[in-house]
Structures are given as structure tokens and as C-alpha cells.
Amino acid sequence: MVKSRTVLVPLSLAALVAIATLPLGRIYHGTLLTWLLLGAALAPVLISTALQRLPAYPVAPVSVLALGGYTLWAVQVSARAGQVDGPLWTLWTDAVRNGIPRLLTALIPIEPQPDTVLVPLVATWLAALAAAELAVRGRHVLLGYAPPVLLYVGCLVVVGPNAHQALWQPLAFAGAAAVGLAVTGRSGTDALAQLSRAARMTFRVRLAVGACAGLAVTVGLAVAVAPLLAGRVHHVPTDPRRYVAPPSLDAEDENPLIRLSGWALNPTQKLFDTDITGPAPARDLRVRLAVLSDYDGVNWRVGGDYREAGRVLPAVNGPGATPATGPAVRQRITIDDLDGRLLPAAPTVHQIDGTRVAYDQASGTVIRPEGLYPGLSYTVQSRQSTVDVNLLGAAEVPSGGSVARFLGLGPGTPPTSMSDLAQQIGGNVAGGYQRALALEDFLGTHYTLVNDAPSGHAYPNLNFFLFSPPALGGQKGTSEQFAASFAVLARMLGLPSRVIVGFQARPGVSTVHGRDALAWPEVLFTGIGWVPFDPLPKPNTSPEPLESFKPKPNPSTPPPSVAPTISISVSPPGPHRPSSSPSAVPAAPLPPWIPFAAGGGGLTLLLGGLAAIVALRAAQRRRRLDRGTPTNRVAGAWREVLDGLRLAGRPAAAHLPATEVAGYANRVGVPAHERRKGTVRPSTPPLDELATLINQATYAGTAPSEEDAQRAKQQALAYVSELRARRPWWRRLLWPADPRPLRWR
Template identity: 50%
Template sequence: MVRLLGALRAAVAPLALATLVALSGVVLGRVYAGGLLTWLVVGAGVGAVLVSVAARRLPSWLVAPLSVAALAGWTAWSLRVSADSAGLTAPLVEVAADAARNGIPRLLTAMIPVEPAPDTVLVPLVAAWLAGLAGAEVGLRAGRLLLGYLPPALLYAGALYVIGPNADPAIWPTVAFAAVAAVGLAVPGGRAARSGPDPTAGLAPGVRAAVRVRLAATTAAGVAVVVGLAALLGPAVAGRVEGRPVDPRRYVEPPQVESLDENPLIRISGWALNPQQKLLEVSTRRDGAAPAPGPSAGPDGNGPKGDPAAGGGDPGRSPRIRLAVLSDYDGVTWRVGATYRNAGRILPETPTAPGATVETVRQEITVADLTGRLLPAVATPWEVSGARVAYDPRTGTLIRPEGLTPGLRYTVTSAAERPDSNLLAAADVPAGDAVARVLRVADGVPDPLRRLAAQLAEDNGAPYARAAAIEQFLAEHYRVVADAPSGHAYPNLEFFLFGPRNGGGQRGTSEQFAAAFAVLGRLTGLPTRVVVGFTSPGDGPVRAADAYAWPEVLFSGIGWVPFDPLPRPDEEPRPVEEDFRPPQEEPPPSQAPEPTPEPTQSAPPVAAPARPAEPAGVATPVLVGGGVAGLLLLAGAALVALAWLRRSRSRARLFAGDPGSRVSGAWREVTDALRLAGRPVGGDLAATEVAARARAALAEARAEAPPPGNRRDLLAVAHLAGPGAPEPDVAELAALLNQLAFAPGTTTVEQAERAAAVAAGYTAALRAARPWWRRLLWSAHPGPLRWPR
């Protein structure tokens, strides 16, 4: 019996340490889906303590290698289990390497609830094992149990910090943590405790009494200190209980989309010019109730038509595939502006609107020529397998952080929701700060757009009636064409709506129809956004001709409802002048604005130029001696290095890569030259506008500072332009850039060589027009090496 009691006392401390580590898994598991993470952390804590207890008779230096070997085995098994749970089929070595590289950022950017995948399990698992190992070695082997509680306590605090405000306060686990720690300290350690030396043994009775009094006084002083600290810090700690914890996720940048995906609306025109390009291969299976009538159909059946691509008008057709949702508009471009969080296979649930019909759509999608990071899916996805994704719950859109690759195959299951169209006629629209983002109208709205919006809203008071009036006006007065240039800034929309028919106005792609609807809707008080996606064939290829954009309006209690402002193919549009006549003093636009180039092909946005510093005066050589010589040598070496790097950058831009990249590089050379000359151009300008500014900048530079001694630069201009050729004109380069933007892959090697000659010639001419001292610093200016591309 005595031995049994001793064994039980000896087991209290190891059990306390293992329980403290396990409680950290309980706390962290509250933000994970399911209980897998909790059990894996519990196993890690128990395993680490058991290894230390089993190896207590071995030398201390041997325990750590044995424990690490056991940790490797437990980690490998745990990664395999979590990979199977997450539906990952990659080899274990590849899964483990990816988890080791990206474990911490993915854990802090994962969506709540976090799926227990290898990359979100590895860090808590290893931390729990190491905390158990350190606590057992210090608390059991060294006999410092209170100090051995420190690693589990730090692990517990780290778990609380990681979950932050994403879970309810961990009250009962914290109480249990304190209780277990107290029990471990209160129960004697059995054999180890009894075998410890008596500090008063061998002392004289008087000395022994004095030592015992001193020990009692020290203990009383320690208790007094603890009680005092509790009295001082208790109220402050209690006051923080109701406070909102700091979310560590705000310190880690979540996955971002590329510039091409930030405004995918401008890709519509490029896809329209290559209608047979295969973007996806889709296989669809639909379960559940049949769809309700399309939300774009009027309540009386005679309003705006239903959209078969959305399921309206033809319940047998598959719902449209959504690529991106664009909520932000600054008067120039529509942008995604989403915040994506790493997500597991199961995505968060989205509430269903009252009265809506929901059917389950399961699609197996294989990527062909679609590029970027945006992952196509039917709205609203709730399960994705075959690809690691990041998810924005506000818009219901997906991205693949690694980017799309040809042959990528994934399966997405979505809850296709169709609102009750009978509720739309009386539905209201929300207002306030919560929807300010989708109600915002950027400054600079042309007056004709405001008058048209006011005219459409004048006789339509209800929100749905206003939306239907805008939809019907666009469908009846404008034509869809495939060769319309891209662009949805205010000038582009003004020309689309009011430009003369014989001059290219009143015609466009779905880009202009959707953007015009969204802007007019916001001008009438409707919260709107633009969606880019594809019509779905159900089974078969999705081609570039299937890509289009549509607007959506947010209704209270119903959600986002799509509209279809595209005209019927069998109807001839009526002239706009029949229903809208602008004042005589403001005639409609007569010239088409320049198209918007794709962000990957256009000049990068630039800030105010960093002008070369004026040369400082040279100090007296007598005063500084050899120091001046050394500084001059360093400065000369730096200038030579900068000049060499600049020259290498220019040659790489103009003569390396395919013809398209060389044309883009030539354009960047011109914009860098303008910035070096103190005349930067903004990234919101069209290519032809930049060319006009470049021509004016060269003329002004020559007029302000005629360079009499720049014969070498003039000879370079003549050599690059060719014998007998006129002076290089950036307008020619702008035309090549527009060709690259709207017809990718058609640029020839000869055109790339001509673009290089124009860029180099213009740069040399602009440099020749600078003062002599600025020409010296031109080639060594570090700006082009660090300016964003």
C-alpha cells in the first residue's frame, strides 16, 4: 500500500505537466474545425512527458535526441492524418516541406474555423511537444516543478494570443489550468520528495530552531509578496477580462491577387477578340430543388427578361460561373478590393435569404488557358477539393495563392441561391456605413450621366423599379459588339452612353453595360457591384466567348440580385436621342476615349520624381587630405556601378524576352525617361495621352534649355531611328502597346525592334535636351532601379 501511494504521488507531477500542455490544445482547438487538432496536441504533450519519464535513468544529454526522434515519428503520423482529413493527395515529403515553409503565415491568415491541415497543424504540434519536453526535464529531472510549469504556461498564453478575439473567453480551461498546477504543487513528489535531504539534519538543536524560524520567515515573506501582488494586479487583470484581445492576424498580410486580377473587367474585350480560346473544362452535377424564376424577370412577367446563364428563364441551364466581384470604383477602374484568408476544404456557411430556393451544384473544373489567381466557381462555394484556396466570405470568391496552371483540376460544391422574385417589387435597399462601399460615387461624374440617372429614377420610386428601368434602358438603346475597346472610366462610359453611333458610340462589350448599370444605379441610390464570370455549358469547354460581366444590386432581406442589361440579339436598338436629349449647350461626345490598357502592359503608376541632387561644393584638399581622395574613389565607383546597372536594365528591357515583353520594356524606358526629366505621367492615363505628353515634354525641354554641345546624343538618335528616318515619335510606341494589350501574341520581332529604337531614340533626345550637368547624372540616377514597374 505504501508503495502504491508513493507511485501515485510520483505520477501527479507528470500528469499535471501533460494536462497543462493538453489544455493548450483545448484552447487552440476552439478556432479549428472538428477536434483533430486538440487530440493531436494532447498526444504531443502526453508523448513528450512519457518519453522523459521513461528515460529518467538515462543521462540527461541522451533524453533530448530520443524525444526529438519520437517527435519526428508523431509529427509524420499527424501530418498524414491531417492531410487525409483535408483531402490532400500529395506525397508526405512534399506535404511536410510545404507545411514547414508556410506553417506560421498560413496559421495566422487561415479563415476561422481553421481546417486541421498539415500547414495549420505542424506549428502547434511541435510547440506542444517541445513545451512538454522542457517542462518534464526541468520539473521532474531537476526537481524544480514550479519552474517546469513555465513552458506549458507560455504555450497556453501563446494559444490565447493566437485565437485573439476569434473565440469566446477561455474561462473554464484557464480555471482548470490553475487548478491542475496547484494540485501538482500541493501533492508531494513521493519517492523523490522523501529522499531529499533535510536542511536541518546534523545541526545542533539551537541552530536547528534558528534555521527553521528563518525558513518560516522566508516562507511568510514569500506568501506576503504573492498576496500583495495579487491585491495590486488583481483589479487590473479583472478589468481586462471584458476587453477585446488583439488579433495577431492584423500583423500578417493575407494572400493578395495580382494586378491583372485586381481589375479583371478589362479582360473582357481581350477575350472577346479570341472567342475560341479554351479557358476551362467543366463537368456539372446538380442536386436539390429546381430553380425559381430568374430574379431579373419582372413580377408581372412582362418586365426585363430573365438571364438563362443565371438560371432565370430556363431552369435546365447551369448557373453562371463567377470569377471575381468588383465593389470599389474610383471613377477610372473597378477593383476587387477583397481580403482573402487561407481556407480549408470546407468553407464557412453563408446565411440563406428567406424564401430563396437553393440547389447544390457540384462542378469538376480543369484549368486550360485561364491565368491569374482567381479561381472560378458557382456562387456560393462551401466545399473545395483538389486545390489549396483562400476565400473572401464577403464576396464569396476564391483565389489559389500559387496561381492557376494549365491542367489544374479541382472540385467545387456550391449552394446556388435564387431569391424569391415575388419579394423584389416591395424590397428596400440598405443604407449607412455598412454599405457605404457599394454606394460610393467617385468625384467627376459627367453631367449627362447624372441627368440620365435622375430621368430614370424620376418615375420609378421603388428600388427594384429603378434597377429594372436602368436595365431596360440599356438593353433597348445599345448594341453589343466584340471589337469595342476596353475602358470603363467616366469618359469611356459617357462616350458609350451618348457618343454618336456613326462614330463608335452606343456600342460596347458587357464591360461597358455592367459598368454603366452599376454607376447609374449608385447615382440613383442603389448599392451595386460588378461581377466577372462565365456562362456555363453544364458539361464541356468554357471558351473566351463565354466570358462576360453583369451587375448586381443589394436588396434588404434578399441579398445580391443579378441583372442583365445586355440587349436581346434579335432586337434593333433605338437611338438614345429618342428618350434622352442632353442640353444643346453640351453636345454629346464626338470622339472615342482611349481604351484602358491591361495593368501588366501599361506604365506603372509613378509618384513625384526624385530630382538629381545639385552637386555639392568640394572641400579644400589641404584640409581633408586623403579622405577626399577616398570619398571621390567611392563616389566614382558607385556612379560607375549605377551606370552599369542602368545600362543592363535597359538592354534587358529592350532586347531580352519575347516581342511583347520587349514592347512593354520599351514603354517603361520612355516613362522612366519622363520621370528623370521631371515630367512624370500617371498610371491612369491612356497610352496615347502619355505619348502626347512625351512629345510636349521634349519640345518644352528643348525650348527651356537648348543643348549646344550634345552632338553625341543627336548622333545616337539618328543611328537608332535609321538612315533618313524621322525623329522617333512615342505615338508609334503607344500604338504597339495598345496592340499588345488588346491582341496579345500578335506582336512581331520587327515591331519589337522598332519599339526599342523608338524608346532609345526618344530617351537619347530627351537626355540631350537637358543641361550638361543633368546629362552627367542621367545615366547614374538610381531611380529606375527602384521605381515600381
């Protein structure tokens, strides 16, 4: 039984900790994290088991040193698997500093990278260490199950509603716990053979009554609690990620549409190099920078929810998302003079290697949270979406709350002239796709594409672009005005639309310059998805007169000076190069309640642990002094005295007989500092009679009586109480919470 306990208890603890971490594997990509956490569950249990014969104080330092080495190795392995470059120490310190916020802002499935594996690994190691010390060294198996249970609860909270149910895991957890309890249980029937027949019958009756009472309580609890638990089976748990803000964009990245005029004025500015392979035609090969879905009457904005992601990105899940079944496109992109955080990539992206990214799953766009810098190089694997042209002729557009974002026109009232123009163009056209084609044809045949038009896409800017005479600067603009006008007019016709900012690319090795930047609109059609349109005029064509489309009641006028426009100086800006090394971006801050909750939880665990130790000490004293035969109780009283001497820091030598131990105890009853001060206090109660009783019970073969056991109890309690009272105040306070007597033998 002893050998089975030595082997099975550590194994059950390691199994409990390992099973507690399995829910995390359901929100991580691959199996790397599962194997790392399995090692973190086994190693501290093995260390504590191997060192259980040594004093307790060296175990924690040894285990923490092993934890440091294991985390360094895990960071190296996860960095290699996730293709994260950098010195090992830098990766480790970054993971320590930003592990929690990045874990809670990472996109699911989470890529096992240094900053997403370190926190689960450390939590698993500490839970296994605490469980092993309590159950293996302290021999309190049930109390040792508390750390794995807390770890299991923490893993379930982190997973939240983001994974499917796995019934076998809690069943396996309960089974492993039962094994550990079974091998440490005691039957309590060893002494039945020494009892009389009547006593044995009485014992069995009491045992049966107790079992029936326990069964009744269990059934009652099951009947009372089962309906409550059944009602929570389909309850969706809270996702902790809702309380943590993901990386945010600055104004330049939130609205990159305003950068087009600057790039148009500096057409030779080198933005990035590309090496693109794939069967896509050159005219369809566009690298996307941003998707702008929100319009408030002044600015188009990205409004994305960017979450930390790994190399493999999940499929787009926003409105109009369709499986990308077109040709595969591989891009090798090297940044030159493009700054900001938005990462150029051809749609639809499903894998990025070479840099850490954050991903907006609704739009399929990516950013680099630390920012772009010259020389940054990464590889993108994309698959283009294809549209069945046979379905476009009769295509209609969706409606309802799911697409309300793509129909918004801002809080104010749009200009009547633009609303009238939209109705003149497509009000009498049947079919959503036909209305979109009418808009595309109108803008492409009545307006002129220029490079020196000022930036701006608020209502006054668009009204000026659409209706002002060419002599005053109207009816001319960059792709910014064409795409923004198309999208706004489309929304006025009930067509869900958005604006895309990107670059025209070329197959093979090439360079993208400022002149390659452009914007284009997209319209959402039911059952088809997002379809791009090209409202730009065809090369070498002259615009047609606008008079037949110009609203009569609202003659065009230049926008007033107080209009909320966004403009860029017409003088070519100097090339802007960011620093050669990316600037560090602070991790998303934790909500203010998390530190208080963590502190409160830690304080609760500490107070709970102290209360458990006090309760166990009290139970140990009752077991020694109040239970068993008088001989056992006299021996228990003597153990209380010996433990009291050890707690006071004056243990008796093991070779001394009981009478000499009693004399030694009487001498050390008064601390040295009181003897030096000459303090007059009553002497500690003598232990001579207790020493005589223990000698009589041990060597004389004469069993003490019930009265002897009571006197031994009184003498032991009186001596220990007086011994404690003579200690300093802080030692008196910690006396009942000292866990050492629980493992002294």
C-alpha cells in the same frame, strides 16, 4: 510517496501541456488538431521519464528524432484528411518553410492541413520536453511549469478575439499544476516528535504567524489586482492576423473586367471543362470568377481580403449576405486555358475539394494562391441563393457606412452628362427596385452588344459608350460596358451596386469558351441581399433612338487621347498557356518586427533560465552550509568540495576515504598547464581538517560543534574559490550557471 511522485508528476506535466493547447481547437475545424497535439504533449514526457536514469545528453537527440518522425506522420495524416496531394517530403518541407505565415493568414475556422498543424505541433513537443527535463529529471517541478505556461500564453495570443471564452480550461490548468506540487511537497514536521513541548509550541506559533502573513499578502494582492482584472474581462484582445498581409492579386486578377474584350475576340478559346449536377435552370447557371466592389473612376477592382482556407468554407459575412437556401449545385471543373489565380465556382460556395484555396469571406469568392495551370481539377459544392420575388416590388436600398464602398464614384467629379442621364432615367421613379429596373430597361433597349468593342470602363470610356453616335463607334460595347455603365448609373441614383465577372455555364458535361464570359451588375436591397440584373439587349432586337435621353447641354464627343483608358488590341491574341506546373508564390512576408520580437523573447528566456540556475545554485549552497545541525553543515561543506572537483573535471573516485580525497584534492588544485609552465601560485587551501571533521561526524559518532561547522564552511569555500580561480576564463564564467550540481546526489 516516491511511487506517486514518479507517476503523478509526469501526468500533471502532460496534462498541463495538453490543456495549454486546447484554445487552438476553438479556431480549427474538427478535432484532428486536438488529437495530434495531445500526442505531442504525451510523447516527450514519456520519453524523458523512461530515460531519466540515463545521462541528460542523449535525451534531447532521442526526443528530436521522435519529433521528426511524429511530424512526418502528422503531415501525412493531415494531408489525407485535407485532401492535399503531393509527395510526403515536399509537403513536410513546404510546411516547415511556410507554416508561420500560413497559420496567421488562414481563414477561421482553420482547416488542419500540413502547413497549419506543423507549427503548433512542434511548439507543443518542445514545451513538453523542456517541462519534463526540468521537473522529472531536475526535480524542480515549479520551474518545469514555465514552458507549459508560455505555451498557454502563446496559444491565447494566436487565438486572439476569434473564439468564445472557456472558463473550465484555466481552472483545469490550475488544478493539474496543484496536483504536481502537492505530490512533491514536504511537510517539514517529521522532527516535531523529537522536540520538547516548548519547542513544539514555538514552532507551531511561528507556523501560524507565517500562514496568517501569507494569507494577508494573498488577500491584499486579490483586493489590489481584482479590480484591474475585472476591468479586462470584456476587453477584446488584439488579433495577430492584422499584422500579416494575406495573398495579394496582380493587376490582371484585381480587375478581370478588362479581359472580357479579349475573350470576346477569341470566342472559341477553351477556358475550362465543367461537369455540373443540380436542379438549377440552365439560364440561371452561372459560374462566378470575381466580384468587383471598388470603383475609382478609372477601374473596377476586386479589393478582396483573401485568407488561406480549408475544404469547408464559412458563410459569407459581407454586406447583404443572406443564408443560401436555394438548390445545391455540384461542379467538377478542370482548368484548360484560363490563367491567373481567380478560381471559377458557382455561388454560393461552401466546400472545395482537390486544391488549396484562399477565401474572401466578404464576397464569397476564392483564389488559388499558387495560380491556375492546365489540368488542375477540383470539385465545388455550392448552394444557390433564392430571391422572394414578392418582396422586390417594394424593396428599398440600405444606406450608411456599411455600404459606402458600394456607392463610391472615385475621388474626382463624375461627368455631368452621366449624372443628368441617371436622373432622367430614375430620378422620378419611386422605389429602389423600380429605379434599377428602369436602368436595366434603358440600357437593354438603346444600345447594341458587339464583340469587337475596345476594353475600358473609365468615365471617358463610359461617356463615349453612352452618348457618342453609332457612326463614331458609340452606343456599342461588350458586357463590360453594359455592366459598368449600369453599376455607375445605379450609384449615381443611390443604389449600392457591384460588378460580377463570370461565365454562362450549362448543366452536365460541357466546355466553357471565351464566348461564354460575361459581366453583370448586382444591386443590394434591404432584407433581400444582392439581386442580379441583366442590362444586355435581347437577341434579335434593334436599339431604340437615344435622342430623348441624351443630355442637351453636354453633346457627346469621343474620349480625348489623354483619357485614362484601358484597351486591348483588336487582333485576336494567341492562346496563352501557363507553364504545365504552377509557379510557386512566396508566402506572405512576416512584419519586420516579428524576427526582432522572437529574437528578443528567446534571449530573454535564455537569460532568465541562466539567472534561475544561478539563484538555485546559491540557494543550494546556503542550504548546505548555513542550515541544519552542525553535522549536516559539515556534510554540506564536504558536498561543496566534491561538487567543485566534478565541475573542474577532476571528480574523486567514489571508493576513496575522506583523507585520500583531501590529498587528491590538494594535488589537482593546480591545473596541468600551470604545472608545465612552472607558474608560481599559492597552493589551494588544505582540506585535511575538513576530512577529519567528516570522518568524525560519520564514523566516530561525535557530533561536530558550531565552531567546527564554521571552519568546515570556510575551508570548503576557500578551496572551491581557489579551484575555480585556477580554471580557464570561460570555465570560470560558466561555473555558477552550470545546472549539474542541482541534480547530483
